[in-house]
Amino acid sequence: MIIQAVSTIGMLCSHCGKLQLKTLSVFSFVHLGKNSFICTCGTPLLTLISFESKKIGIEYSCIYCGTPHHLVTRRELIWGEQPLRLGCSDKELPVGYIGPESRVMELCTEIKKNFVRLASELTSDQEDLDVMTDDFFVVYGVIEILGRLVERKKLGCKCGNHNLTVEILPESVELICDLCKAMGIIYTDNKDILRILEQMGAITLEENEMRIINDSLKGNHRKNIITEVE
Ligand SMILES: [Zn+2]
Ligand SMILES: [Zn+2]
Ligand SMILES: [Zn+2]
Known part of the structure; x- marks a missing residue:
């Protein structure tokens, strides 16, 4: 040896x-x-x-x-x-x-590939996958939890739509209701969101409203929201 x-x-x-x-x-x-x-x-x-x-x-x-x-x-x-x-x-x-x-580098790339495959099962838009950064494991965790919520029919909008569009962005995952104008934003630049989502058990968007799932965690999220609104 x-x-x-x-x-x-x-x-x-x-x-x-x-x-x-x-x-x-x-x-x-x-x-x-x-x-x-x-x-x-x-x-x-x-x-x-x-x-x-x-x-x-x-x-x-x-x-x-x-x-x-x-x-x-x-x-x-x-x-x-x-x-x-x-x-x-x-x-x-x-x-x-x-x-x-x-070999370790290779295998770590493999972990990332697996993630991209898993993520692509949830999002049909290939462009979403190009924006992946180093935080992809937080994104992975979020996508996985969302997948479980979908299975249990715990992800939806108050308007009655249970088929939300999931979009992956550089610092967030967006949930979009195509039947009304509802939207949910999950920030993925902080791993604490995984714990929050696990505890939530269900995500229901308010009809025609934008809901920030985890804005109370980091002060700079508010800054992000303001720049987005502008
Ligand atoms: Zn473990
Ligand atoms: Zn809706
Ligand atoms: Zn670290």
Whole structure:
């Protein structure tokens, strides 16, 4: 088995949703017995702790559930040739990988592709997908929750329309009722919206009105609204 001196960690931050790439050196790890990594936004990403002989425990925060997951693996699997998958046990989806840099980059692109595929099932407009930024995982989460609401018939407009148009924009997802003029705006530049949507259970637009789903979270949302109205 080939052991490499450094491994790359590619992981999505559970708070800001951005992809983070970190370098993990086998030498500093053996020396310290512990390594923690933090996202550029300041949120902890993952911690590796060595215990017993050649075993390593990994605790990583999960973008889907917001709670940490744990994994115990062997040291050679972290610095081996095959990327190690950090998954969400609940959603059965990867949140990151540890392994050789090129493979990790490739797999992270794969995560993004899967997302684009999932998103395209909900939005028929290909142009929507071109505006994807690094925040795409927040967008993904929002689209996924909306999908569940649609299945349970919990997404609609007071005018009686349950078939809302979903449009993905750089900083928001818009819900549009084509029967009246109702519109809903979900800001996706903050991951907190995922928790809010989970708690809501249903979204009903007010007939002919514009509804901001999460304006109370960040002050700059109000600024955004004003510029949009202008
Ligand atoms: Zn972050
Ligand atoms: Zn999870
Ligand atoms: Zn309507």
